[in-house]
Amino acid sequence: MAFLEISGLKKRFGAVDILKGIDLELEKGGFLVLVGPSGCGKSTLLNTIAGLESITSGDIRIDGRTINGLHPSKRDIAMVFQSYALYPNMTVAGNISFGMEIRGVPKDARAKAIKEVADMLQIGHLLDRKPSQLSGGQRQRVAMGRALVRNPQVFLFDEPLSNLDAKLRVDMRTEIKRLHQRMKTTIVYVTHDQIEAMTLATKIAVLKDGVLQQFGTPAEIYNSPSNIFVADFMGSPAMNLLNATLENSAGGLQVSLDRPNAEALKLPVSAASNSLASYAGKKVIFGIRPEALTDPDGADRKAKSLAEGDCAIEVVEPAGSDTFAVTKLGGKSVIARLRADAGIQPGQSTRLAFNLDKAVFFDPESELRIA
Structure with missing residues (x-):
């Protein structure tokens, strides 16, 4: 009570x-x-x-x-x-x-x-x-x-x-x-x-x-x-909120993120809900926390859906227990949280792991969460 x-x-x-x-x-x-x-x-x-x-x-x-x-x-x-x-x-x-x-x-x-x-x-x-x-x-x-x-x-x-x-x-x-x-x-x-x-x-x-x-x-x-x-206000660093497109593919639904000077990054969406499936072919806001975007060796091995992609690193910020790396996806600066000894350098392209169990999707007009 x-x-x-x-x-x-x-x-x-x-x-x-x-x-x-x-x-x-x-x-x-x-x-x-x-x-x-x-x-x-x-x-x-x-x-x-x-x-x-x-x-x-x-x-x-x-x-x-x-x-x-x-x-x-x-x-x-x-x-x-x-x-x-x-x-x-x-x-x-x-x-x-x-x-x-x-x-x-x-x-x-x-x-x-x-x-x-x-x-x-x-x-x-x-x-x-x-x-x-x-x-x-x-x-x-x-x-x-x-x-x-x-x-x-x-x-x-x-x-x-x-x-x-x-x-x-x-x-x-x-x-x-x-x-x-x-x-x-x-x-x-x-x-x-x-x-x-x-x-x-x-x-x-x-x-x-x-x-x-x-x-x-x-x-x-x-x-x-x-x-x-709420997604942007709660969390430090804040959640990455990226412009994306949901697409149907042979393997199911996937999210497409533009990359500068490269083909779009395609990430599979596992166990898509009916509400998310209705957005196939439409623009969405793709949200992912910095700790869910990391170097492959530091990724959560219990995650059911991990996907990897090459990203151009623009800025590296050592923070003692972690290293923060800034890249660009979906037209936005994106923060990834890596291990302290990840050995990453600005200006290089590196492979990052996306924990899609932790991903969320928002309607770009209403700004409400879809899934």
Whole structure:
């Protein structure tokens, strides 16, 4: 049964529709990440759950209780903000305990709660310091501690790592993941960083212009994007999206990709669905992730459908554990992810393996996935 339910949610500012009918469900203990580009409506959606923004229409329910008209203090939620929002004149312990003090929690209970979250977040040695004496990562831990001591039904995070440097973001991401696994809390988390979304979420909601583009598990979003926007937005490097033609051949359906100064590359399409077969002779968008396009020795041997083709390499980018190579197919630059020791050089033609199990196809007009 869903623990957090959002149905038909709309939000309008004046004549502008910000959220255009959002439907989401999250199980108890789930980790929902709202992701999308700036201005897509993700923070507005989070604020409607928090009660910081009213809704125009629709319903928000937590554990079966409708919370639409409830004051934020009555919703049994806790929020961690991007800016940390710590009281500068209070110590770390004071910041963590302030909400409990306002609610009249006894001093002994406050002290016990402070110690528990301080031990959990490894900030016990910072309890007597002021926020100005803390690093960005330490401040974020204090903000999380202040939310944790409330033990609410739902935690809300509004881009909590965006002010941190790259390494600290990775460290804090791991801490949040560990915290969720330990406490089994229900979390709604906003970010524009799709890597954060993929690594943290049990469910992802991808938003664009106030419209829910896709809702599913990280694997569903990554491997079976519902449209070109989701395919392009989720993944780093992004999915290769190539202009192609589907053709019938003696061996069945095949995808044809133009190559500069060479004949078109023909790749067989195994187990084509009826919907894909109806596109024979038509233009399509052929999508393939960089890791599904690699050197033959590095290809996935469990793949049911592997095809190879010669490609002219334009750029080589060593990246430590991998080597990225750029070629051109279907009139687009294409990124292939190769082994670190692939020994490939720019300007040469090399054989690449296509894992067609991982290929997806989109209608170029509607931009929706065909198969």
